[in-house]
Amino acid sequence: MTTIVLFGSFALLLLLSVPIGIAIGVSTLLTIVYSGTIPIEFLMKELVTAVDSFPLMAVPFFILAGEIMGKGGISERLFNLANALVGNKTGGFAMATIVTCMFFAAISGSGPATVAAIGGIMIPAMVKQGYDKKFATATVAAAGSIGVIIPPSIPMVIYGVVGNASIGDMFIAGVIPGLLVGLSLMVWAYIYSKKQGYRGTFEKTSFSYIGKSFWDAKWALVIPLIILGGIYGGIFTPTEAAVIAVVYGILAGLLLYRELKIKDLPKILADSALTTSTVLIIVGTATAFGRLLTIEQIPTQVANFLLSISESEIVIILLITVLLLLVGCFMDTLAAIIILTPILLPIAVNLGYDPIHFGIIMVVNLAIGFITPPLGVNLFVGSGISGLSIEQLSKAIIPFFLAMIFSLLMITFIPELSLWLLQFSE
Structure with missing residues (x-):
C-alpha cells in the first residue's frame, strides 16, 4: 500500500501539472506521513545531504558556462565552421545545424541550452534558405539532445554521483556515442533534404575557407579541449573544469570576441541561478524519493520482476530500454537518473554490463526524452523560438526519433562504442 501511495500521489501530481521537483517532494512527504514509520525530518535531511557533494558543484558551473557561451558570440562562430565543413552538401544548412549543436554540446552540457543557443540563430536562417519550418525546428530540437551525450554532460555528472562511477570515465565514454547520434541525425537530414531538393549553400568549398x-572559431574550440584535456590529463577534477569553463567563457566573451558586455552578466547570473535552483530542488527531492524506494525494498522487487520475465539478457535490457524511454516521456532526466540508477544499475551489472557502459545507455535513453511529449523539453524550447505548436513538432520529430532509437540500439549492444576510448585514458 505504501508503494501505491508513493507512485499514485506522484502520478496524480504530474497529471495536475505540478512541477516535477515539487511533485516528487510532496509524494515523498505524503508517503512518509502515511507509513508512520519514518520521521518527517527524513525529507529535510535528504534535501540537504543530497546536494552536499563536491562533484555535484560541477552542475551549477556548467549551467553558468553554457549561459555565458550562448551569449558570448560563440554559437555563431561554431555555425560558420560547421557550414564551412558541410554547408556545400545537399541539405547543408540542416547538417551544419546538427554539427553546430554537436560543437555546442561539448561546451554547454545541457540539451535545452543547446536548443536555445543554436535554435535562435539557425531556425530563422534555415527558413530563410527555403527549409520547411517544421523540419528546421525538429532538426534543432533533436540535435539539441546531443547536449547531454557529448561531454561535458550534466546528467553524466549526476549518474557518476548516484552510481558511484567515475565522472571523467563517463565523459570520455560519451564521445563516440554522441558522434554516432549526430551522424544518424545527419543521415536523415540528408535523405529528407535530397527528397525535398534542399541544396547546399554553395557549390564548392576550399581549404582556405575552412581554415x-x-x-x-579557435577560441570556442579551445573550450572542450581545456575541459576534457584537463580532466583526462589529471590536471583538475570535473568540478574544477566547470569553474575554469566559466572563467574562460567570460574572458572569451568580453576580451576575445567582445560580444559579451559587463551589463549582460547580471541577467546571465540570474538565469543561471534560476536554472540551478530548479535542478537542485529536483536532485534533493529525487534523492529522498529514491532513498524511500530503497527502504521499501522496491528496487529488489523490480529486479526480481524483470528477472522473472525472462532469463535472456537481450530481453531484459530491451525491457529496461522501453522503461527508460517511457520514463523519459514523463520525468525530468536528472530525476529519472537519481531514482532509477539504484534500481537498474544492479540489474545491469548482474547481466554483465559495465557500469560506465550502462550509464551511457541510461543517458542516451533519457536524452531521447527531450524530444518525446508530453515532457519533451526541447520541443517546448523549439516551439517558443519558431511559434509552431507542440503537435506540429511532435509529428515532424518522428524520423529523428527513429534515427536516435537506431543509435541507441547500437550503443546498447556494441559496448566498444562506449568503452573503447577508455583504454587510452588508463
Whole structure:
C-alpha cells in the first residue's frame, strides 16, 4: 500500500501539472506521513545531504558556462565552421545545424541550452534558405539532445554521483556515442533534404575557407579541449573544469570576441541561478524519493520482476530500454537518473554490463526524452523560438526519433562504442 501511495500521489501530481521537483517532494512527504514509520525530518535531511557533494558543484558551473557561451558570440562562430565543413552538401544548412549543436554540446552540457543557443540563430536562417519550418525546428530540437551525450554532460555528472562511477570515465565514454547520434541525425537530414531538393549553400568549398572558419572559431574550440584535456590529463577534477569553463567563457566573451558586455552578466547570473535552483530542488527531492524506494525494498522487487520475465539478457535490457524511454516521456532526466540508477544499475551489472557502459545507455535513453511529449523539453524550447505548436513538432520529430532509437540500439549492444576510448585514458 505504501508503494501505491508513493507512485499514485506522484502520478496524480504530474497529471495536475505540478512541477516535477515539487511533485516528487510532496509524494515523498505524503508517503512518509502515511507509513508512520519514518520521521518527517527524513525529507529535510535528504534535501540537504543530497546536494552536499563536491562533484555535484560541477552542475551549477556548467549551467553558468553554457549561459555565458550562448551569449558570448560563440554559437555563431561554431555555425560558420560547421557550414564551412558541410554547408556545400545537399541539405547543408540542416547538417551544419546538427554539427553546430554537436560543437555546442561539448561546451554547454545541457540539451535545452543547446536548443536555445543554436535554435535562435539557425531556425530563422534555415527558413530563410527555403527549409520547411517544421523540419528546421525538429532538426534543432533533436540535435539539441546531443547536449547531454557529448561531454561535458550534466546528467553524466549526476549518474557518476548516484552510481558511484567515475565522472571523467563517463565523459570520455560519451564521445563516440554522441558522434554516432549526430551522424544518424545527419543521415536523415540528408535523405529528407535530397527528397525535398534542399541544396547546399554553395557549390564548392576550399581549404582556405575552412581554415579561416577554424581560425575564427579557435577560441570556442579551445573550450572542450581545456575541459576534457584537463580532466583526462589529471590536471583538475570535473568540478574544477566547470569553474575554469566559466572563467574562460567570460574572458572569451568580453576580451576575445567582445560580444559579451559587463551589463549582460547580471541577467546571465540570474538565469543561471534560476536554472540551478530548479535542478537542485529536483536532485534533493529525487534523492529522498529514491532513498524511500530503497527502504521499501522496491528496487529488489523490480529486479526480481524483470528477472522473472525472462532469463535472456537481450530481453531484459530491451525491457529496461522501453522503461527508460517511457520514463523519459514523463520525468525530468536528472530525476529519472537519481531514482532509477539504484534500481537498474544492479540489474545491469548482474547481466554483465559495465557500469560506465550502462550509464551511457541510461543517458542516451533519457536524452531521447527531450524530444518525446508530453515532457519533451526541447520541443517546448523549439516551439517558443519558431511559434509552431507542440503537435506540429511532435509529428515532424518522428524520423529523428527513429534515427536516435537506431543509435541507441547500437550503443546498447556494441559496448566498444562506449568503452573503447577508455583504454587510452588508463
